[in-house]
Amino acid sequence: MATTDAPTTSSRRRYERAAAPTGVEATFGEEEIIVSKTYTTGKITYVNRVFCRVSGYTEAEAIGMPHSAIRHPAMPRCVFQLLWDTIARGEEIFAYVVNLGRDGSHYWVFAHVTPTFDSAGQIVGYHSNRRWPDREAIAAIEPIYAALLEAEQGHPTKADAIAASTRLLGRVLAERGQTYEAFVFSLGQAVA
Numbered sequence: 262m263a264t265t266d267a268p269t270t271s272s273r274r275r276y277e278r279a280a281a282p283t284g285v286e287a288t289f290g291e292e293e294i295i296v297s298k299t300y301t302t303g304k305i306t307y308v309n310r311v312f313c314r315v316s317g318y319t320e321a322e323a324i325g326m327p328h329s330a331i332r333h334p335a336m337p338r339c340v341f342q343l344l345w346d347t348i349a350r351g352e353e354i355f356a357y358v359v360n361l362g363r364d365g366s367h368y369w370v371f372a373h374v375t376p377t378f379d380s381a382g383q384i385v386g387y388h389s390n391r392r393w394p395d396r397e398a399i400a401a402i403e404p405i406y407a408a409l410l411e412a413e414q415g416h417p418t419k420a421d422a423i424a425a426s427t428r429l430l431g432r433v434l435a436e437r438g439q440t441y442e443a444f445v446f447s448l449g450q451a452v453a
């Protein structure tokens with residue numbers, strides 16, 4: 262499977278939409294890693310077997326799919342804005358993410374997303390490794406994500422919604438006196 266060629270016909274492909282969320286949680290092993298790689302556009306270029314099993318997409322279905330296909334409606338958009346801003350600068354980011362499986366199930370992950378550079382130092386794609394998350398961290402992040410999501414409601418544009426939740430995330434971090442990264446790593450350590 263190609264990882265460096267630009268997408269061609271894939272941009273015209275139609276994708277099966279995931280079912281509506283069912284509330285059923287899908288799990289995976291603590292020793293497993295859900296891996297995907299994307300073009301700089303976010304289109305998927307590689308998935309591993311664990312990705313396929315947990316998300317419910319075959320490799321053939323997943324390759325070429327935009328990564329937003331597995332976005333769960335409980336995920337605040339400001340988290341993805343932060344993710345893209347960070348990786349586009351050439352930096353790594355860690356995030357708790359709940360994803361939508363093809364059958365409407367959901368699965369929480371602790372994601373580590375990194376840019377892939379060519380020999381000239383240019384970003385040629387992105388890579389995400391996802392592990393089974395600490396359950397205390399999920400319990401701590403859920404109400405924060407719910408508040409961020411609420412802050413995104415009722416805005417005329419997606420950009421306005423993201424700006425509103427980004428401001429709220431900034432306030433949450435300021436109250437804690439933490440950077441985003443320190444905040445993420447403090448979750449699940451009984452200080453959240």
Ligand SMILES: Cc1cc2nc3c(=O)[nH]c(=O)nc-3n(C[C@H](O)[C@H](O)[C@H](O)COP(=O)(O)O)c2cc1C
Pocket residue numbers: 297298299303327328329330331332333336338341358360374375387388389
């Ligand atoms: C390497 C990589 C992995 C990603 N993994 C996920 C993921 O697991 N779940 C998800 O919802 N979005 C993921 N995204 C972000 C999506 O591209 C997208 O920004 C997000 O789903 C929000 O959708 P939207 O941009 O259409 O609002 C990933 C992006 C990259 C570059």
